[in-house]
Each structure stands twice: as C-alpha cells, then as structure tokens.
Amino acid sequence: MKKLKFIYLLPAIALFASCSKDNPNELEEINGTEPAVEMVETEAMAEVANENAPGNISEVYFGGHKIPVEDFNGDYVYQGDILLPPDMVSQQEVKMIYEKGETPPANKSVGRTSGRWPNNTVYYAIDGNLDNKARVTDAIKHWESKTNIKFVQRTSQSNYVYFVSGSGCSSYIGMIGGKQNITLSSSCSTGNTIHEIGHAIGLWHEQSRVDRENFVTINYNNIQSGREHNFYTYAKQGMDGNEYTSSLDFGSIMMYGSYSFSSNGQPTITKKDGSTFNIQRSGLSSGDVTGINNMYPYSSGGGTTTEPLYVNGNTYVVYGVTVYRYADKWYWYSRTSGWREVFTRGGYWFFA
Numbered sequence: 001m002k003k004l005k006f007i008y009l010l011p012a013i014a015l016f017a018s019c020s021k022d023n024p025n026e027l028e029e030i031n032g033t034e035p036a037v038e039m040v041e042t043e044a045m046a047e048v049a050n051e052n053a054p055g056n057i058s059e060v061y062f063g064g065h066k067i068p069v070e071d072f073n074g075d076y077v078y079q080g081d082i083l084l085p086p087d088m089v090s091q092q093e094v095k096m097i098y099e100k101g102e103t104p105p106a107n108k109s110v111g112r113t114s115g116r117w118p119n120n121t122v123y124y125a126i127d128g129n130l131d132n133k134a135r136v137t138d139a140i141k142h143w144e145s146k147t148n149i150k151f152v153q154r155t156s157q158s159n160y161v162y163f164v165s166g167s168g169c170s171s172y173i174g175m176i177g178g179k180q181n182i183t184l185s186s187s188c189s190t191g192n193t194i195h196e197i198g199h200a201i202g203l204w205h206e207q208s209r210v211d212r213e214n215f216v217t218i219n220y221n222n223i224q225s226g227r228e229h230n231f232y233t234y235a236k237q238g239m240d241g242n243e244y245t246s247s248l249d250f251g252s253i254m255m256y257g258s259y260s261f262s263s264n265g266q267p268t269i270t271k272k273d274g275s276t277f278n279i280q281r282s283g284l285s286s287g288d289v290t291g292i293n294n295m296y297p298y299s300s301g302g303g304t305t306t307e308p309l310y311v312n313g314n315t316y317v318v319y320g321v322t323v324y325r326y327a328d329k330w331y332w333y334s335r336t337s338g339w340r341e342v343f344t345r346g347g348y349w350f351f352a
Helices: 134-146 190-200 286-295
Strands: 008-011 056-062 065-072 075-078 121-126 150-153 160-165 170-172 179-184 216-218 269-271 315-318 321-326 329-334 338-345 348-351
Touching: 056 075, 134 150, 134 190, 160 190, 170 190, 179 190, 321 338
Parallel strands: 121 150, 121 160, 160 179
Antiparallel strands: 056 065, 065 075, 170 179, 216 269, 315 321, 321 329, 329 338, 338 348
16 A cells, blocks of 8 residues: 555555444454455445546646546546645646755745645534535544544634535545545445545555556456546556555555446456455455554654654655655656655755
C-alpha cells in the first residue's frame, strides 16, 4: 500500500453479513488479504462521484503531472471518486519546482496544502439534511477504534471535512485546507463512508499501486466506456513512489473488486492465476491499519505539533508537488531527468 501519501498508500490503505454489513464495529478483524465476511459484488459497490454516468474525460495538471479526469461542469474527479481541489488543478503545465536561488512568482497558481492532518486530528461536521447519519458516526468509530486518527466535531476550526448529500460517494485526498466535502448519496454504505474517509486522510486506491502488475491483470475490454482511466497505475501518471507494504492487499478497503466498473458482467480485475475476488467494504484490513498508523504515528507527548511527521519510504503531495521521502530528504521524479533532490522554503519547492 502506499500513501499520499496525498498516499500513494497507496500504502495506501487503499480501500473497505447479514445485519453487520453496515456496522463495521461488529465485524471480526480482517487479516489483510481476505474480507472478514464473504461478500459478492452486488453487496458492495465501488465508489463513484456521480452514479448516473461518467463525466467528460479531459486531462489536467495536478501535483506537477498530467492526469485524466472526469469533468463535471468544471468539477474534476480522478479515478471515480477522488475530488481535485480547483486551486491545485491547471489546464496548462505550471512550473512547480524552481532552481536554487530562483525567485518564485508572488502569486502561486496551485494550492499549497501539505495533505495531512496535524496532530492526527480530523475535524468534521455533518450536514443536517444528510440521511442516515449513523453511517458517518459508525465509520468514524471504526477509524478511531483501529487507528491513531481522532475525529473531533468542528466548532470554529477552519480546516474540516463536511459530510453532505451528493450524487455519489466522493472525497478530496488529504487535508486541502478550509471546508472540504465528503459527499454521500443514499446508496453509499458505512463501508463506502470508511473508504471516503480514507481518501480524506490521505489514501489513494490500492489497485493502482506501482507494482500491481505482479499481482493482478486488468481486463480493459471489460471496463465501462469512460471508466478505463480509473484503473491506470499512479506510475503511468508519472507520480509513483515505493509502497508501504510488500504485497497488494486484496482485502483493503481501498481496493476495487473483480467486477468493479464491468460493462459486460465479466471481471475487470483478476488475480494472476485468472481467479476473481470480492470487493471488500466491511472495514479496514490489517494492512490498511498498518499503513495509516505509519502515516499517522502515535505520539504520547503533551506538546502541540503544527506539521505532520513525514515517514521515510513514502510518497506525499506537499505544496502541490508529488515528492518522495528518503533518508530524511525529499526527491522528485521526472521521466526525462529521473530522481532529483528537492527542498522547501517558504511554501515553494527548489532543486537542491
């Protein structure tokens, strides 16, 4: 899994029977490779921002890389359910890293979020008109029972997530600054809510990890038209780093199932031996828990931190740039120049 690490945790923690299906607190521990209960594709769905139809496909620049997105009247969605902050998206390539000694422009045209929530604390509010609020509170309880993340109801905090009704399930990646929506249609379950919270704290999708070809085969001929880009690896977009874990986690709450986005009832993802697997939206896997606790390590100190701890071996989006942490230094990757060391000063990136 990897992280934003916005996570490639993509250690990420990528993604999540009967009466317990929408109450993750009643579920047995997931072992990281198999769901706690047997599920079939009809019992859980892969998340999409708009359940009616894909948006118009276009390409934009985000995090210093060109990526395919769905355009819903100027709202850009990546990989089905990931919302992109408008101030971090551009139609033309924007200079993101400056030469040492170069003076950046006074006004930067991309967002400068660090992506992670300080002090392991996510502030939240729930829209009064949202139906089935219990799926939100149950999802929050599940996150708090399994990880080092705390959720606190927002009072006057400026940075917070806002659970609101929408046309599907969607979320931004990491803390983007200010009020950021997690949208939930009536068909989004508690498990889908756990998944979207995963995005909000910095997780990407598990099936798009850099080494996924070692574990699965993507059957593009079976994917719904307009959804093919949901299955691209982050490496294909030029923005992948190392993974948190050594193996793809089929039980991750951030993982698509074999039939996700199928156009013909045939599998879109199979294991290398051709077998299929179920989508899992019951709760965090053990791999999810390990990854997110690496991303947000527990601190028993009494002091207040203003910046999150960055863990070596993980990839993050910091000040609008996708960078890799190694030996307590930052590195940026380009297909033309390879890896180069970079550093930040005043919220801007420079080549070392």
